[in-house]
Amino acid sequence: MSVTVTFAGSGDAFGSGGRLNTCILVEAPDICFAIDFGASSLVALNALDIPHNRIDLILLTHLHGDHCGGVSSLLIDAMLGAKRETPLTIAGPKDTIVHLPKVQEALFPGSGEMKPNFTFETLEMEAMKPHEIKGLIVTTYPAIHTRATNPTSMRVEVAGKVISYTGDSAWTEHMPGLARGADLFISECYFFKKRVPFHMNYPDLEDHRHELDAKRIVLTHLGPEMLRHKDDVQEDCAYDGLVIEL
16 A cells, blocks of 8 residues: 655754754555654645645654644644644653643643644653554654653554654664664754764764665755765655655
């Protein structure tokens, strides 16, 4: 069965190269879901003429704004403008249930009093345990990033395909298992020469490429230095609007 992956947003937290925050849209025969939904995700989807009401599920790797900050805008537009009627599920790491309402109230004071006319639920996923969510099998792994964000890497089984994503993380012992047999392994790649903490960088990939048994590797979350060298690497580099058929 065909699975389509669209990098609606492929940038870092600071919009390097004019790229929008992380928003990876996956469309399968029975479900449409997003992996991460950064602050600019509605802009990204609108630029691609993709209605956000099509999304059944949002999977969050961690609680930084460039990966979850767009959920508040989506919810408010779903209630006021887009007139959503279909169910929506948000699933993320520990503290997602308490964190997202705080973000919404900070950005849109008073909006917490609004009640959706559609079924809405928020779930938290325990790491190292497979979760069946709307027909998907989602397994998260501990990541090395800002501890307060409860960072995870993510492996999603959908329609006979496997999509894996490092999230924001330094290299961990779990990366080979995350990538093993994946049809698409999405790795953040922040710097080209430098090694910086809490992020995957190109030297990490060079050191460990032999451990990554995936059919296709795509690099994303590129910082300014990496953007200057995106044509100097053997892996594909994501850009806003990139579409991959699996």
